[in-house]
Amino acid sequence: MQNITLDTITQAVIDHGDRGKSHPRLYEIYTSLVRHLHEFVREVNLTEAELQQGRDFLNQASHHTQEIPIGEIHLLTDLLGISELVELLHDTHRGTEGNLEGPLYVPNAPERQMGDRLGIDAEGDTLFLSGRVLDLDGQPIANAVMDVWQPNSKGAYDIQGPSQPQGNFRGRFTTDASGKYTFETVVPLGYKVPDSGPSGELLRLLGRHPWRAAHIHFKVSAPKYTPLTSQIFITGDPHLDSDTTFSVRSAIIQLQKHEASDEKAHNQSKPFYTSEFDFVLRPITPAEDHQAMAKQYDYTTK
Structure with missing residues (x-):
C-alpha cells in the first residue's frame, strides 16, 4: 500500500491480512485494540522519545526476577x-x-x-x-x-x-x-x-x-x-x-x-x-x- 497518511494508516493496519477469516474473535480484539491505540497516540501527540520509553518499559517488565519470577x-x-x-x-x-x-x-x-x-x-x-x-x-x-x-x-x-x-x-x-x-x-x-x-x-x-x-x-x-x-x-x-x-x-x-x-x-x-x-x-x-x-x-x- 502506498501514500499512507494520518487519515488512512489506522484502517490500513486493520485491513492488513484476511480480516478475521482465520480467527474472527482475535480479529475483533485486534481491530478494537488498534483503533484505541492509534487514537491514544493521536490524543497525547506521542513523541518518538516517549514511544521508545514505552518500548523500554515493556521490555523491562517482561524480564524474570527473584521478586516476581514470571515477569511483571x-x-x-x-x-x-x-x-x-x-x-x-x-x-x-x-x-x-x-x-x-x-x-x-x-x-x-x-x-x-x-x-x-x-x-x-x-x-x-x-x-x-x-x-x-x-x-x-x-x-x-x-x-x-x-x-x-x-x-x-x-x-x-x-x-x-x-x-x-x-x-x-x-x-x-x-x-x-x-x-x-x-x-x-x-x-x-x-x-x-x-x-x-x-x-x-x-x-x-x-x-x-x-x-x-x-x-x-x-x-x-x-x-x-x-x-x-x-x-x-x-x-x-x-x-x-x-x-x-x-x-x-x-x-x-x-x-x-x-x-x-x-x-x-x-x-x-x-x-x-x-x-x-x-x-x-x-x-x-x-x-x-x-x-x-x-x-x-x-x-x-x-
Missing part, C-alpha cells in the same frame, strides 16, 4: 485495573465473587489434610480458618478441592526469597461430606507488590503507593461446578480502601481474638484468632462445559 506483565495488568475489570465484566453475581489470581500463584501445591497447618511462621499470629463449600441452594459440596496460598506474617510469599521453604503457606485441601474445610495458618500481612522494577518506578512517578490489603487466595473446584478463583480480605487492614490492584470487594472476614486459655486454644501458647467463610459455587453451564472440553483459543494455527 501480569502485575502491570493488575496495577492498571485491567485484571479486576475483566473479573467484574464476567462476574455472574451468583455464588462467591471471583477475584484476581495474581502473579504469585504456583500450581501443584502440597496436598494437606483437613486441619493441617498451612505453613511455618513462628512469629505469626495463629489463625484457624474454617467454613463450607456450598451450592446455590445452600447444600454442601463434598470433595471440593481448595487450593490455598497466602503471604506469611511479614507479607512475603515463599517464592520471593530463600527465607521460607518451598510450598510454605500453600496447600490443597478437600472438603468432607458436609462440605466443610478447616486449616491452621497465620494472619497474613498486607504487603507491597514487587516495586524494584519498572512497575514500581511507574507507581512512584504517578504518586501511587504499592500496597495490597492483607488477603488469602483460594481456588475452589468441584465436578459440575464452575471453578472459582477468589480472595478474602482481613477487616481493619489500612489499605482496604486503597488496594493498589483495585480488587477489594465484599469478601472481607472479621477475625475473632482468643486468649491462650480459651477452650478453642488448640494447644496455643499465645493469643490466636478464628474466622469463618463459606464459598458458594454455581453449577457449570452447558456453554462452559463445552468450552472446558474444547481446545482453548489457539491463534497460532488455523
Whole structure:
C-alpha cells in the first residue's frame, strides 16, 4: 500500500491480512485494540522519545526476577485495573465473587489434610480458618478441592526469597461430606507488590503507593461446578480502601481474638484468632462445559 497518511494508516493496519477469516474473535480484539491505540497516540501527540520509553518499559517488565519470577506483565495488568475489570465484566453475581489470581500463584501445591497447618511462621499470629463449600441452594459440596496460598506474617510469599521453604503457606485441601474445610495458618500481612522494577518506578512517578490489603487466595473446584478463583480480605487492614490492584470487594472476614486459655486454644501458647467463610459455587453451564472440553483459543494455527 502506498501514500499512507494520518487519515488512512489506522484502517490500513486493520485491513492488513484476511480480516478475521482465520480467527474472527482475535480479529475483533485486534481491530478494537488498534483503533484505541492509534487514537491514544493521536490524543497525547506521542513523541518518538516517549514511544521508545514505552518500548523500554515493556521490555523491562517482561524480564524474570527473584521478586516476581514470571515477569511483571501480569502485575502491570493488575496495577492498571485491567485484571479486576475483566473479573467484574464476567462476574455472574451468583455464588462467591471471583477475584484476581495474581502473579504469585504456583500450581501443584502440597496436598494437606483437613486441619493441617498451612505453613511455618513462628512469629505469626495463629489463625484457624474454617467454613463450607456450598451450592446455590445452600447444600454442601463434598470433595471440593481448595487450593490455598497466602503471604506469611511479614507479607512475603515463599517464592520471593530463600527465607521460607518451598510450598510454605500453600496447600490443597478437600472438603468432607458436609462440605466443610478447616486449616491452621497465620494472619497474613498486607504487603507491597514487587516495586524494584519498572512497575514500581511507574507507581512512584504517578504518586501511587504499592500496597495490597492483607488477603488469602483460594481456588475452589468441584465436578459440575464452575471453578472459582477468589480472595478474602482481613477487616481493619489500612489499605482496604486503597488496594493498589483495585480488587477489594465484599469478601472481607472479621477475625475473632482468643486468649491462650480459651477452650478453642488448640494447644496455643499465645493469643490466636478464628474466622469463618463459606464459598458458594454455581453449577457449570452447558456453554462452559463445552468450552472446558474444547481446545482453548489457539491463534497460532488455523
